[in-house]
Amino acid sequence: MSQVYITQRMVEFADTDMAGIMHFASFFHYMESVEHEFIRSLGMSVYSQINGQSISFPRVSAKCEFKSPAKCEDVLDARLILTRIGRSSLSYQIDFSRMGQPVAVGEVTCVCCHIYHDRPPESTPLPDEFLEVLTPFLVTT
Template identity: 35%
Template structure:
């Protein structure tokens, strides 16, 4: 499991001062990117000198979020990320959002969600082609499989 944090900003809240439901989706994406970077991988590698060279990208094919309690402006959220399923060409992530606390047993569950991504080669002109997850990437991702 991987853990990252995010402080709730004013722009994340609705008129009632509660985090707007839609904000959890970009927070899941940022947490996924934090996990990927922690493995020494790039979210979207630079093509370098050869723009015709294929590069991997991970478009989303499904996203869910279930809300358990409210979060408000300036709350510090802890986001636990695990991989539920590591398929041939897809990754399904699980996210659990917690209100941070000095005592782990006092954390409050805020939301839980999933993202499913598919490994694709990004070709010139923005063309995507589904491809198997490279073994080197699979090995790194498997460190975060939910066991």
């Protein structure tokens, strides 16, 4: 059975619109924050040095489907599952809920890349160090 990463976020005033409802763009910040917290909980970083190379994980896709409004000071449960491990990419689903009620479902895909200061990032296979700690979280059907 796959492992799941669960954390919480409180909706801050700055994350809401004039009606006090969480602004749609804030969910994307929360998704990235949950993803980074998950990676750090595994002893890794989204920006690492591996074999003398800078490695990071730029996003290539992100979407969010909204189910019900969240309001200022609501505490949201965030449940991250790893839905796919590719040769160089990772896909996540992040489910947000409030007291068991679905609020939003986000999906993010990122690609492992060598990061250079003088040229664009280059896709690279996921390092074994990452595969070892991520694989237990992969949802298998």
